[in-house]
Amino acid sequence: MRSRNRQTIRDSHAEAALFNRRVGFAMFVVVVVFSVLLYNMYTLQVVQHESFQTRSNDNRIRVVPIAPNRGLIYDRNGILLAENRPVLSLEITPERVQNLEDTLQRLQQLLNLDDESVSDFYTAQKRERRFRSVIFLDSLNEEQIARFAVRQHEFPGVSLEARLVRHYPYADALTHALGYVAKINRNDVIELREQGVQANYAATRTIGKLGVEGFYEEQLHGTVGYQQVEVDIHGRMLRTLSIEPPIPGQDLYLEIDLPLQLKVDELLGDQRGSIIVMDPRDGGILAMVSKPSYNPNWFAQGISVAQYQSLLQSRHSPLLNRTTQGGYPPASTIKPQLAIVGLEEQIITPETKIWDPGWFQIKGVDHRYRDWLSWGHGWVNVTDAIVESCDTFYYDLALKLGIDTISEHMTQYGFGEYTGIDIAEETAAVMPSRGWKRARFNQPWYTGETVSIGIGQSYWTSTPMQLAVATSVVA
Structure with missing residues (x-):
């Protein structure tokens, strides 16, 4: 005989209890999730509202x-x-x-x-x-x-x-x-x-x-x-x-006078050099020309490599501002200032005269310092020396003054110093002294160098702008 499968009687109460537990757990999870969502929404929209509004504006608004x-x-x-x-x-x-x-x-x-x-x-x-x-x-x-x-x-x-x-x-x-x-x-x-x-x-x-x-x-x-x-x-x-x-x-x-500037530019022409026109009453620069020059519109509108190379490689150095950056021996242009130093130091008087045979010689030294007029100027005083640009007179005066006195006074005229002109590209050039030569060459100063200083030579260099300032002081 075959045995019959017995059917288990379902416990509806137990199943209902299990269902209720599952539903309760699910409801708990839903409540927790919604609570978290609500908390996050509150945090984003209320607590951090200003911060996110700023970020939103930053993404939407640009400051140009x-x-x-x-x-x-x-x-x-x-x-x-x-x-x-x-x-x-x-x-x-x-x-x-x-x-x-x-x-x-x-x-x-x-x-x-x-x-x-x-x-x-x-x-x-x-x-x-x-x-x-x-x-x-x-x-x-x-x-x-x-x-x-x-x-x-x-x-x-x-x-x-x-x-x-x-x-x-x-x-x-x-x-x-x-x-x-x-x-x-x-x-x-x-x-x-x-x-x-x-x-x-x-x-x-x-x-x-x-x-x-x-x-x-x-x-x-x-x-x-x-x-x-x-x-x-x-x-x-x-x-x-x-x-x-x-x-x-x-x-x-500016103090620049354009008609005068254009005239000065025309006078200089194609020559290399510089011209400065200064009002001695206030130091105003009425005209300032340095040649050769170049077209500044090249730079303002975007200069090409070829144009820039042509300026750099030119043997005439058009980029150099000769009025304020060119250092040249001042030569005879400083003789009036040197004469004033001699008068102030009472080394000479307006009546002081020397004999100029066409050369000057330091006692005990064979070398002769030549005057530009080979047969000499004869007897000359300070006025004659300025008018005729007598080198011999200034050789003698420089030796009597000495390099220390000359350097001190010429610095007051602006030599070896920046003029203060309102452009950045300027050099102070060189007003030599004992200390300068020692620092530059580690050598002492020699008497013969003082003699050459008397006619604006030796190590002395000046810019045209410094010369203009020094001349305006005398004027």
Whole structure:
């Protein structure tokens, strides 16, 4: 016989109790989860509301700097010497260009550009995001503008943009007085950071390098402005929310008299040298020319490698400001000042006379120091010596004064010192002394060197600006 399977009787009470326990546990978990969610929502929306609102605004709102207009420079008559001229630059937005390499090649052919322009663009592009425009050509001439305007439809993502650049209408006639502005480089950034003014140059592309432009950079630059703009998730500008306009730089009025400056420039012509016209009443520089010169607009508008190399390699050194950086033996130009020293020290009087046979000789020394007039000037006093530029008289005077007295007095005239002219590129030249020679050559001072000092020779060097200052003292 087969045994039958017995069916177990279900315990409904036990199952109901198990179900209730499971439901209770699930409800507990749900309550805990919702409590955590509610706590987090409260924390995010109430406790940390301000923090997340700030982050949201930072992602949505951008502060864009606005460059100030650079101050203008005028001469004493109100004639404009340095201005801001509007130009058109060619800019490319890489994100909107399908084939960037092909576009650059076609632009290069269309505008007759060299390979340097393309390489400069790639260098600049690395510093920008793809949706931001990058300058391809700083300033276009009329022919380039016309060529591109006709075929602009063939270059999506390429546009003409207007901006202001520094322009010097009188070009090389004022270069060594005005100086120039040029693109901000790495060294400029380091210097601005050290000075704590880098933020003020957030939107500025150029900075004063030399001359008045460099010396008065702080006054000419102005104060940067800002605009708040709303951007999308990719950083593209949607609309402007507010603007804090920039403060333009201060205008400068110089002592330079432009008609006189141009006349002096014409008189110097193609000769190497410098001319300074100074008002002795107040030391104002009415004209200051150094030749050869160069066109400062090359730097202001972006100088090419070829142009810069031509300046560096020129045997005429056009970059040298001869008025303040050229050190030359002052020669006979210092004889009036030396005569005054002799009178002040009572080494000579207005009536003192010496016999000039055409040479001077130190007692006990065979060497003769020649006068420029080989047969001599005969009997000469201090007035005759100045009028006729008698070397022999000044050989004798220098020996009687001695190097210590000469050096002390000539330093008071400004020799061997900075003149304080308001351009940065200046040298102090050399006013020799015993201490200077010992420090420079570790040698003693010899008597014969004092004799040569009497006619502005030996180690003595001076800049034309120092000579102008010393002459104005006498005048």
